[in-house]
Amino acid sequence: MAEHPVDDKKTQKTDKNMQIVINISLKEGVLDPEGRAIQHALAALGFDEVAGVRTGKRITLDIEAEDVERARQRAAKMCESLLANTVIEDYEIEVADS
């Protein structure tokens, strides 16, 4: 993996345990056939106030990091290099100290 150097991040005593929640969703404009099928099913049950459904996935990471900002940076790197396909997906990162 020489071309993709990952910071050699060793756990330090000062690191805190944190939970990162990553929400991945299809970009606006990318067709979500699953969302559309769910919308149709909701309408069939009488929930016809639903004007649109978008699906996505949630990934929860338990990590150790020195601070929230650092954790957020690392999570963004993970999203860009693996967790999301940025051709069609957006991601949002939430960090919670625990």
Place this chain on the structure above:
Amino acid sequence: MRVAVIVFPGSNCDRDMMVAIEQITGRRPALVWHKQDSFEAVDLAIVPGGFSFGDYLRCGALAARAPAMEAVQDHAARGGAVLGVCNGFQILLEAGMLPGVLVRNRDLRFVCRETCLQVEQNSASVFTSHLPEGTKLHIPVAHNEGNYFAEPDMLAELEANGQVALRYTEGSHHGPANPNGAAHDIAGIVSANGRVMGMMPHPERAMGAGHHSADGRLFLSAALEALAA
């Protein structure tokens, strides 16, 4: 013609592809396990179909980051030819070796049937360069995520560069021409230099003798011949 077939946990067309290539060339391809970070020099590296790593996260996402794929990228960077079929196509896209992405089929159903393919004339593809003008191929697909997507700018660029090599066309006996909703009816594309190709249909499943079609053999034979030329 030396060929390598890359094997991941969950690949299931690796052996079929190996047999298909051996039938044509008389020489058995090397099987390369995904953990190998290099392989002996070959003329063509094939990334076969299947469900690598259980399709976890996204189809092809985990396989695309395997050590063997770094070796495939090095091989391509030296001008080596690469063919990805079905999950192999998904892997090449996830690895960034080809543009775009394959998303869920339009009808949210796994599609497993014969399709009819138009071989695009004047495409940049080396793989199809020896097929006669107007060739149509009957080759089956079997996938859940074969719906090719790219931004409009990228699609225009692919068309302008002749990077669309195979397109679904009328002639299938089993349903609408386009089985999955793919943009521009795209079934297969190539890199700008024409030497990296990804396609959803399975040529190794149309080898004649017990298969419903021998057009996969025709496609692979012509591709190997063109690559050897």
